[in-house]
Amino acid sequence: MEDWRHGGFGLYIHWPFCQSKCPYCDFNSHVASSVDQDKWLTAYLREIDRLAAETKGRVLSSVFFGGGTPSLMNPEVVSGVIDHVRRSWPMTNSAEITLEANPGSVEAGRFSAYRQAGVNRISMGIQALNDEALRKLGRLHTAPEALKAFGIARDLFDRVSFDLIYARQEQTVQDWRAELRLALSYAIDHLSLYQLTIEEGTPFAARLLKGGLTGLPDEDRAVALFEATQEICDAAGLPSYEVSNHARPGAESQHNLIYWRGGDYVGIGPGAHGRLTLDGVRVATECPRAPDTWLNSRTPELPRMTLSALEHAEEYVLMSLRLSEGLEMDRLINIRGKAPNYSVLNELKDQGLLLIENGRLTATPRGRMLLNAVIEKVAVSLA
Ligand SMILES: C[S@@+](CC[C@H](N)C(=O)[O-])C[C@H]1O[C@@H](n2cnc3c(N)ncnc32)[C@H](O)[C@@H]1O
Numbered sequence: 001m002e003d004w005r006h007g008g009f010g011l012y013i014h015w016p017f018c019q020s021k022c023p024y025c026d027f028n029s030h031v032a033s034s035v036d037q038d039k040w041l042t043a044y045l046r047e048i049d050r051l052a053a054e055t056k057g058r059v060l061s062s063v064f065f066g067g068g069t070p071s072l073m074n075p076e077v078v079s080g081v082i083d084h085v086r087r088s089w090p091m092t093n094s095a096e097i098t099l100e101a102n103p104g105s106v107e108a109g110r111f112s113a114y115r116q117a118g119v120n121r122i123s124m125g126i127q128a129l130n131d132e133a134l135r136k137l138g139r140l141h142t143a144p145e146a147l148k149a150f151g152i153a154r155d156l157f158d159r160v161s162f163d164l165i166y167a168r169q170e171q172t173v174q175d176w177r178a179e180l181r182l183a184l185s186y187a188i189d190h191l192s193l194y195q196l197t198i199e200e201g202t203p204f205a206a207r208l209l210k211g212g213l214t215g216l217p218d219e220d221r222a223v224a225l226f227e228a229t230q231e232i233c234d235a236a237g238l239p240s241y242e243v244s245n246h247a248r249p250g251a252e253s254q255h256n257l258i259y260w261r262g263g264d265y266v267g268i269g270p271g272a273h274g275r276l277t278l279d280g281v282r283v284a285t286e287c288p289r290a291p292d293t294w295l296n297s298r299t300p301e302l303p304r305m306t307l308s309a310l311e312h313a314e315e316y317v318l319m320s321l322r323l324s325e326g327l328e329m330d331r332l333i334n335i336r337g338k339a340p341n342y343s344v345l346n347e348l349k350d351q352g353l354l355l356i357e358n359g360r361l362t363a364t365p366r367g368r369m370l371l372n373a374v375i376e377k378v379a380v381s382l383a
């Protein structure tokens, strides 16, 4: 059996436009004065045809509209894409079709049409339940508006997740505990909780360099915030199944699990990445980032990279150690073509950072806090 089958098969569609650019965000998102949505639909359909021909007969278990702000897409574009996807690949009965939404009122007005189009899960970027914090994050909505939009989504969809950003300026552990408890009182069964990261090239990074953006947490407070997050979500029955993602058991995002479990996925849209195993070889696909370049190109894909056995194994480690379930040793050995250096792994085990049990490798809670260092070390064991 080809390894990707353990993780499944999904489709990612990137919509690269937003109403305004948030100062912390380095995603491939742009503000455009006008967007010819029909032209975008035509381009998505053409790409679906091209990539479906390469992956004929594979069973799709997830479609994810990400961005950018996909809730700015006309519902006709979303339904056009979903209808064409259904004609192009067989889909599982319980296929997850997620759309990322911003909680503006205009967007909320489209939720019903998205449902009609076949979307069955919404992931909403609420980010904070505090108006002052939202303003500082450069968001256009207020907390009451976000909760109203969330309520509309909740009435229409069985599955609605939302994102919050914590470790913000001046945020104390006590403030975050209260905000998270409030968030959990609204949550259905899934939450994404991201620590604010200052990404190079963003306005936040420039402000930090100039001595602005004061009150960001030092390492001790960041650890305390992370620990409080785990404790409160565990107690509420939404433990983390991935470093930043929490769900009731069974309500995990099927789409993201495909990435973290090393499945194959098609990536369509500006800057979208994909991983495909074709004729037994795993390739990385990537699209040009600039929306116009992508839109106006006949085959909007950069040259493909073939992953070596080592690169594939490193990627499996990088993705799967983010999961509480960790990775399967048999798969790792199969992908790499040889066993890892166990003395390196045992060292991490002795330091209380890794568990090697029942044929699985998992990061301990302490290991998860030092995950980048742990992953780097595990990668050394593969050489
Ligand atoms: C790229 S956005 C797309 C969805 C939608 N546009 C939104 O903003 O909610 C996906 C998520 O990434 C997170 N995010 C983006 N930049 C971040 C950063 N610098 N630090 C932490 N989280 C970030 C936000 O929580 C956001 O909801």
Ligand code: SF4
Residues within 6 Å of the ligand: 017, 018, 019, 020, 021, 022, 025, 026, 027, 029, 067, 068, 069, 102, 125
């Ligand atoms: S965080 Fe979301 S809304 Fe803000 S710029 Fe990034 S993609 Fe757009």
